[in-house]
Amino acid sequence: MKLPGLSENRILSxxxxxxxxxxxxxxxxxxxxxxxxxxxxxxxxxTETLIICEHPPVVTYGRRTLQENFxxxxxxxxxxxxxxxxxxxxxxxxxxxxxxxxxxPILDLRRRGRDLHFYLRQLELCVINALRGRFGLNAYRKExxxxxxxxxxxxxxxxxxxxxxxxxxxxxLNVATDMAPFETIRACGGDGRMAAIASxxxxxxxxxxxxxxxxxxxxxxxxxxxxxxxxx
Amino acid sequence: MIHVYLPDLGENIxxxxxxxxxxxxxAAVTExxxxxxxxxxxxxxxxPAPCSGTLVEITAHEGDVAxxxxxxxxxxxxxxTDGDDDDREINATG
Numbered sequence: 001m002k003l004p005g006l007s008e009n010r011i012l013s014x015x016x017x018x019x020x021x022x023x024x025x026x027x028x029x030x031x032x033x034x035x036x037x038x039x040x041x042x043x044x045x046x047t048e049t050l051i052i053c054e055h056p057p058v059v060t061y062g063r064r065t066l067q068e069n070f071x072x073x074x075x076x077x078x079x080x081x082x083x084x085x086x087x088x089x090x091x092x093x094x095x096x097x098x099x100x101x102x103x104x105p106i107l108d109l110r111r112r113g114r115d116l117h118f119y120l121r122q123l124e125l126c127v128i129n130a131l132r133g134r135f136g137l138n139a140y141r142k143e144x145x146x147x148x149x150x151x152x153x154x155x156x157x158x159x160x161x162x163x164x165x166x167x168x169x170x171x172x173l174n175v176a177t178d179m180a181p182f183e184t185i186r187a188c189g190g191d192g193r194m195a196a197i198a199s200x201x202x203x204x205x206x207x208x209x210x211x212x213x214x215x216x217x218x219x220x221x222x223x224x225x226x227x228x229x230x231x232x
Numbered sequence: 233m234i235h236v237y238l239p240d241l242g243e244n245i246x247x248x249x250x251x252x253x254x255x256x257x258x259a260a261v262t263e264x265x266x267x268x269x270x271x272x273x274x275x276x277x278x279x280p281a282p283c284s285g286t287l288v289e290i291t292a293h294e295g296d297v298a299x300x301x302x303x304x305x306x307x308x309x310x311x312x313t314d315g316d317d318d319d320r321e322i323n324a325t326g
Contacts, residue, residue, distance in 0.1 A: 063251050064271060088252075090274040115242030116275040146274040163266065163278045 017048040017224045019216060025053040027060060027085050027096065030104065034168040037106045042164045050219060051104040052212065055096035058083040059185060062091050062159065069093045069186040082181055089169035091146070091159025093185045099176035099196065101212050107223065109165040120146050120158060122222055123171050127156045130211070130218040137200060145191055148173075153195035157187070173197070175211045234283050236267060236305040238298045241277060248272040250296045250304070259287050261307060268292075268304055285309040 022033075030053055040046025059082055061069075069092055074084045082095070096102060103126075109119060124141045127148040131139035137150050148156035156173040174196040182194050198206040241248060248270040255261055261281040268279045281287075289306040292298045 062271075062276070063269070064249075088269070088276060090271055090276045113242075114240070115245075116277060117242050117245055117273060119242075120274060159274045161276045161278075164264075164280060 017050075019050045019052065021052040021212075023053065024098075025055065027055050027058045027083065027087075030055065030102075031087070034104050034106060038163055038166050038168050041106055041108050041166045046106075048108055048224075049106045050216075050223075051106070052216070053102050053104070054098060054100060054208075055102060056083065057081055057095070057097040057181060058085055059093060059095050059181070060085045060087040060089075061093040062087055062089055065093045070184070071186065072184045077184060080181070080184070082184070087159075087161075087169065089159040089161040091157065092187075094157050094159070094172065094187050095181045095185060096172055097177055097181060099174070099178065099198075099208060101173045101175055101208065101215060102170070103172075103215065103219065104170040105167055105219070105223065107167045109162065109167060114165055116160070116162060119167065120160065123158050123160075124148050124156075126215065126218045126222050127171060127173055129221070130214040131155075131197065133218070134214045135197070135211070137197060147191060149192070150195070150197065150200060152193060154187075154192050155195055155197050157194075173211070173215065175208045176206060233288070234285070234307045234309055235303045236279065236282060236307060238270065238292075238300050238302045238304055239279065240300045241270075241272060245272055245300070247297050247299050248277070250292045250294050250298060251276060253290060253294060255287050257287055257290050261285065261287050270298065279304065281307065283307055283309050 037046055037049050041048060059077055077084050128139045131137040139148050139150050142149055146158050147154050156171055158171045159169055160167055161169045176198040177196045179194060179196055187194055238248060251271040252269040254266045261267060263284045264280050266278040267281040270277050270279060285307045287305060288308045292304045298304060
C-alpha cells in the first residue's frame with residue numbers, strides 16, 4: 001500500500017497487522033495518516049497498524065488542557081521554533097521532539113476486549129518491558145496515573161483517542177530528547193518531572209534505534225502474535 | 233425517539249467526563265458519525281450517533297460527569313418517506 005506524502009515508508013511486517021516506521025514526520029501529517037488508517041480499520045477493510053515516528057519540535061494539547069499548563073505564550077513557543085497543535089486525544093499538554101520515539105498504534109479494540117483502561121495499561125507494559133529487559137532500568141507505573149516512570153522521573157507519556165473502538169494517538173518515550181522545551185509547559189498537567197532515559201546512562205549516546213527495536217519487540221509480544229494477528 | 237447512552241468503556245470505568253459535542257441541539261446527525269467525545273483518564277472516546285435524525289435533546293453537557301448507561305442525548309429518528317412520496321405521486325396524477 002502506498003501512503004501519500006510519505007517517501008520513506010519502511011514496512012517491517014505485513015500481514016493481519018503491520019508496522020510502519022516513517023521516521024521524522026510533522027505532527028499534522030502523522031495525525032492525518034492515523035485518521036486515514038482508523039477509517040479503514042473501522043470499515044473492516046483496513047489493517048491494524050503501528051506507526052512509529054519522530055516529530056519536529058511541537059507542543060500538543062487536548063481539549064481539556066488548562067491555560068495555566070502553558071508557562072509561555074504560543075508566540076513565544078513559535079519563536080523558539082516549537083510548533084503548537086491541538087490534539088483530539090486524552091491527556092494534557094505535552095512536548096514532542098527529536099530523540100523521542102513516538103508510537104501510534106491503530107488497533108481494533110472490538111477484537112481486544114473493549115476496555116480503554118486495560119489498553120492504557122498494556123501501552124505502559126510495552127514500555128516497562130522494553131526498558132527493564134534490555135536496559136535494566138527499573139521502569140514502573142504509578143497507581144492512579146498514566147505513563148511510565150524511572151526513579152522520580154516520568155520517561156513516557158501516554159494519551160489515546162478511540163473512535164468506534166479503533167485507537168489512535170499513543171505513547172511517546174523520551175530517549176535522547178532535549179528536555180529544555182518541557183520547561184515551557186506543565187507537561188501532562190504536572191505528573192512530575194520528566195527525563196530522557198539517556199540521562200540514566202554514563203554514555204549519553206544511547207542509540208535511539210536500539211531502544212526503538214526493543215520497544216517494537218515488546219509491542220509485538222503484547223499486541224501481535226508472530227504471524228501478525230492480534231493477540232487474543 | 234432514540235436515546236444515546238454512555239457505553240460501557242471497560243472494567244472498573246465507572247464514569248467519564250463529557251468533553252466535546254460535535255453537534256448542537258437541533259442539528260441533523262448521521263448514523264455512525266461522531267456525536268460526542270467523552271474522556272476518562274488519558275483516553276478520549278467518541279460516541280457515535282446510533283441513528284440518523286435530529287438531535288432534539290442534549291442531557292449531559294460538556295464538563296458533566298456521566299456513568300455507563302446514562303442517557304447523553306435524544307435523537308428523533310428520520311422517518312421513512314417512501315410511502316409519502318407514493319401518495320404525492322398519486323395525488324399529482326389524480
